Amino acid sequence: MLQIHATTISAIVKHGRKPHMREVIIDTNDREASCLSEGKFASVFAQCPDAMIIASLADGHIMDANAAFVERTGLALDEVIGKTPTELDLWAVPGIGPKVLQQLQTGNIHNLEIPFRRKNGETFSGLMSAQPFDQSSTPAVLVIVRDMGVSVFCVRAG
Structure with a gap:
């Protein structure tokens, strides 16, 4: 099963007279993997x-x-x-x-x-x-x- 983890940042900006919605989607899989890896390292470092x-x-x-x-x-x-x-x-x-x-x-x-x-x-x-x-x-x-x-x-x- 494919799991996608993302953070969405939305903003409404005016372009001329019309409002437009802008969104940025940030893939958090790499960041979460990095945090998990850092957590594992910290645990090993502390307990070794x-x-x-x-x-x-x-x-x-x-x-x-x-x-x-x-x-x-x-x-x-x-x-x-x-x-x-x-x-x-x-x-x-x-x-x-x-x-x-x-x-x-x-x-x-x-x-x-x-x-x-x-x-x-x-x-x-x-x-x-x-x-x-x-x-x-x-x-x-x-x-x-x-x-x-x-x-x-x-x-x-x-």
């Missing part, structure tokens, strides 16, 4: 047990982070927004941040094991994947880090 951030592809400044990121790093959301991972001292290997950002500007990263640093100074091994995308016409990158210590613990417990 892996640490996730959305950062500017141009300079690495963090635009958003999920609850797992806050939990894993010990940093509050308001501490990370607008800062880079380098400014937050998240990289346990000095100088790796700019290299990671440079690699992302030419492609994506899949399952790269990198040591990270928590706010309390403790380090952990993370499996990082990152994919560039457009966030409201702004080049951005979605970064996902799986804490390998948590994964190893789960395997041993199972």
